[in-house]
């Protein structure tokens with residue numbers, strides 16, 4: 001079955017980002033695809049140290065929790081990344097993960113090519129567009145396919161659960177999930 005991996009960049013287990021990704025995953029599942037949400041909660045993710053070993057090893061040379069995630073992403077057709085906005089940008093661990101995932105792909109046959117997905121940003125009040133732009137750089141340099149939605153993929157919320165009150169944001173995410181699933185099915189027909 002075709003699969004979409006959704007990386008949740010929040011350190012809060014049932015925070016807004018997780019709840020938004022659950023909604024997105026539900027729509028993708030309804031379209032007949034398999035989904036897996038991978039939370040970064042409790043995971044150790046170091047920053048790329050430019051050791052250049054990924055090409056030889058076939059995985060990242062740093063021994064933390066990332067390689068297990070990379071295997072799952074490799075075996076999927078879709079990849080969605082949700083991050084809370086921290087001081088106007090994506091959470092540090094999210095960008096550390098994306099930079100390493102991208103480097104492992106680029107040194108190992110560009111396995112991210114033609115995977116469908118994109119970023120989602122969640123914040124109390126501001127910084128979502130800069131955060132989306134920051135994360136989009138990963139998708140576009142790695143030959144991935146990013147569909148749009150009816151608005152940018154941003155949701156407002158502060159305390160866990162508030163994001164679900166942002167009906168326009170949630171509808172944008174549901175539509176994005178539908179578009180990701182539909183594209184995956186068309187591409188892999």
Ligand SMILES: Cc1cc2nc3c(=O)[nH]c(=O)nc-3n(C[C@H](O)[C@H](O)[C@H](O)COP(=O)(O)O)c2cc1C
Nearest residue numbers: 010015016017084086087088123124125126157158
């Ligand atoms: C260190 C830190 C920085 C934050 N910076 C911003 C910010 O720049 N803009 C904003 O609107 N919210 C900011 N927030 C609030 C979070 O984005 C917001 O609470 C979001 O819902 C958290 O997502 P989560 O529940 O998935 O963890 C910040 C929170 C923290 C902990």
